[in-house]
Every structure is written in C-alpha cells, then in structure tokens.
Amino acid sequence: MTRLRFAPSPTGPLHLGGARTALYNWAAARAMGGTFILRIEDTDRERSDDKWLPTIFEGLRWLGIQWDEGPDVGGPLGPYVQMQRLPLYARYARALLDAGHAYECYCTPEEVEAGREREKAAGRRPMYDRRCRELAAAERARLVAEGRKASIRAKIPLPGTVTIEDLCKGEITVSHEEIDDWVMLRPDGIPLYNFACVVDDLEMRITHVVRGEEHTVNGFKQVLLFAALGATPPRYAHIPLILGKDGRKLSKREAVTNILEYRDKGFLADAVFNYITLLGWSFSGDRDVFTREELLARFSIDDIGKSGSKFDEEKLLWMSGDYVRRLPRARFVAEAQPFLRGLVPDDAFASATGFLGNLLGCYQERVQVLAELAGKVAWAFGDAVALDDEARGKIEKESEARAWLAQYAEHLENLPLPPSFPSDRSAADAAFVLPTPPGTAPDAVASPFAGPSRLEHDARAFAEARGVKFGRFVHPVRAALTGTTKGPGLFDCLFLLGKERALARLRAAATG
C-alpha cells in the first residue's frame, strides 16, 4: 500500500512552499492509488500554537487537497498529532538505548554550543564533540548527582557512509563523519524532529516522502535511524525550494505568505492549484493549463524538477484570469458574491440569468481576480455616476458632445428601454445573455424591450443622421453613462442601466 503524508508544524499559516509540498504528496498518493495522511509536527513547544491548525486545514481544503487520515478525521494509525504520541517516542528511545544505537548525554545546551564554537574557531566542523558517547559509569553517576538530566543522542556509527536513493536528485552520499550525534529526545521527553519523524513514518507505514531540499541532511540522519531500528526507510524525494524574486528561500518565517491571502484577493483556487503545480513540475511540453484529473493521470514524483523556481505572480494572475473566463456563468456569479458584499444584496445572487448575472457576465473576461469586480461594476448601481478625468476629457474635447448627449437622451425616450431598477429587471434581462456577441441581429431576442444590438443599430442611425462618425459619438456617451472610458460594450451598459438612469446621466453630463 502506498502511503504519503504532509507534516506541517503549527508555527504559522500554510504558505506557498508548504502548499506545494502538500500538493505533490497528495498528487503522488492519488496518482498511485494510495493514501494521503496529514500529520501535525508540534514538538517545538516554543513556536507551535494550535491556533494555526484551523488555518492550515482551511488552506489545504481551499486548494482542494483532501486527506484520508489526519488529526480531525482520525484513522487507524493515529493519533496524528505528535504531542499526543509521547509514550511511543519514549518506548523507541528506550529500545535504541538498550540496543546501543543511542546514548544519554548530560551536556547542557550551553556546553554543547560552547564546544561548537571552539571547533569552529579551530577551523573544524562545528559539531557536538560526542563526549558523552562513551561515558564511564562513575562519571555518569557524578553528572547525575549534580542534578543533570539526560537528553538522548543518536550514536552515529563510525566510520561509514550513507546514501539516499533520492527520487528527485538521484543518489546522494555522505560520510558518517559529517553527521552529528544529534539529539533525539530532550530531557523532558519531548522528541526532536528527526526522531519523531522517523518513528511516525515507520508507525504510519509511510512509503514515500516528498519534502523540501532543506531536509536533505535530515534524510541522512533518518535513513541511519531506520537502519538502527532494522527497518526500511521510505523513498525520499527532496525537492528544490520555491524562491522569491531575489532568488532567496521563500520561508514562512520571513515572508508571512498565507495561501488564503490568494483566496481573499479573489484568485480562483483551481488556478492557484494549477499554478503551484507548475513550480517544479510540468504537465507537458506545450500545455500549462490542466484539470486535477489530468494531473493525476500524469503525475509522477520523479518528474519533479531538480532546480529551484522563482514565484511569478504575473503568471499566476494570467492563469487566474484564464480560469475566470472559462467558468460557467452560474459558478462565476456564485464565486463573485463574497466580493460584492455591501454593493449587491445577497438575495440577488439567487439567479445567474437576471440583471446581476448579465452585469457580471460582461466582466468575466475583464477581470483576473474577483476582487477587481466591485470597483468595476459600481457604475451600474446608484442613481448618478461620477466621471473620472479621462471620461470628462472625452466629453470636453468634443465641442458638440453635450449637444449630442442631450439629443440622444430625447431620442432614447421613445425607445422601449427596460426600467432602471434591478428588482423589476430580472425577468426582462433573463431574455438576453450579455455580453452581446458581435454581429447579433437587432431583433434576435423576442422581448418587450430593445436589446443591446437593437440599441446599437439605432444609435448608428442616430449618429449617421447627424453626419457624425459613430466612433466619435460613442465615446462621450460611454463617459456620461458609466463615468469611465473602459468597460463592456456600450449598449450592453445602456441596456443594463435602464431607462430612467440612462436618461438622467445623459442629461447630467449634457449640462456639465
């Protein structure tokens, strides 16, 4: 049975690198038909705080990464939180001690540190000097009598070499002399990372471990410990880090990038998921966008790249926009709801085909992240609209603009435009699907109201009758109606606005 795990420590929210690690483990497990486990490594009592747990879970869930076993869902090999497994570590430590693979060390952290400094000053490797490794009984008794508490250190076999058959990097070998007699258990019985990690990977029958390459050195220690326990280690894949623009490690300790910030900015989870996957893995030579199913059909740990990648938010933005554009209209409207609070009442989201659906539809190819929406659609609400500088310019630079606007308002009065207030509009709008595709016939939709293409047809005739080029005419009208020089097709806007407000805005702009 294939089993993989993601083992975050609750020292902060889920950041980008953690999300990618989780994603690769998840994808590998799913692609191989295995099990994906979530385990919490909270043995650093200084920095761990359970308050981060919900945030981490939420981040993973937002990305659509589901775990089969974990602290909240349980499972046959729990508990899945290390601080709840202390007796287990004590048992393993005892056995290792008895078998001579570990020893008690009575040095204080300060003494160890001082020794390290000495080594360093002497130009040697700053390591623990292994002084408690072969402690005479009398000496030990003296230290105990002093009231010292023992920590347990791994007894690295000397000499020798360890090699990791890394799924990502290939074979990596290091000499035992390079490896410290590291601390497995603190005097208070709380294990350290490498120890708890090995015990749990063993107990939880983990078969593959995908983790950041900052763990490579830990990998050697862990392989040695598995050997001491007479067990086979999992297959490791130490993957390169995600780097910031400066080429430095993207760490949760420096950059507090919570993956949920992307959700709050209105990035689509699927797009973020897709983009993160690409940071070190590629779907194929000519495609960047793919579904989860397609990913699982192709994903393989040994295809993960060997070199670090820089995070590029520009491409993430593009990808988010691409996902937004391809969203079914109803989904888009639903996704937009949290970003329109205060502007649009919640019950307006019930229908994706009425006024709101049409309004939002006009912006689906105009936003990359949902948070852009509120500012862009605001013109369609409220009675009047304030013109931005560019819009004002469009009217002012055209000497006859104000006259056209006034005349156009008169003209519009005789056209069957929908009324202005959304509550009366939904049924009428449902007959149209905005944005209006180019070249739509004027009366393509049967409706008591004039649709956008009919309005355009009419406006062209209006401009032509005055000997004005349509392009020149249209700009001041857009400015008057929406207050900006950008946005959806003008007649979609006009239709959306409805009669009363359109006339009022045209007249307001006409009188300056």
Added chain:
RNA sequence: GUCCCGUUCGUCUAGUCCGGCCCAGGACAUCAGGUUUUCAUCCUGAAAACAGGGGUUCGAAUCCCCUACGGGAUACCA
C-alpha cells in the same frame, strides 16, 4: 569554513536517463500588427536561452572533468 544539491529565453519550463528528429519547442511577460464603439478577450507576428572552459564522439543542450555562479544544510527548529 565544511558538506550536499543545482545551472536551457527576463520568468515557469519541454528536450537531458536511451547523444543525431533541436541553427532548441510551449507558456507568462515584452514589443509590433489585426478584429473592435472603449477596455478586455481573441488572432497573427517579432525579439529572447543550452553559465564558461576542456574532453569523449563522425556528431553533445544531452556523456565525463574542471571553473564560475546560485541555493540548501551545518540547532536540545521544523
């Protein structure tokens, strides 16, 4: 310092394992056009890379060595 790992367009990468199909392909970004009532979308095109040096070979982005540069690790953190 020491140990480990890495190096293809500005960025993410395909190709590297099993040398020739690669005077290196795709995507983002950039620039130039086209469509268009604006913006956006969409379409077309351009510019843009095998870190450097030695080998091996008929032939190297692909194999070997060295150098340079980058990253990671050197904790009673994870």
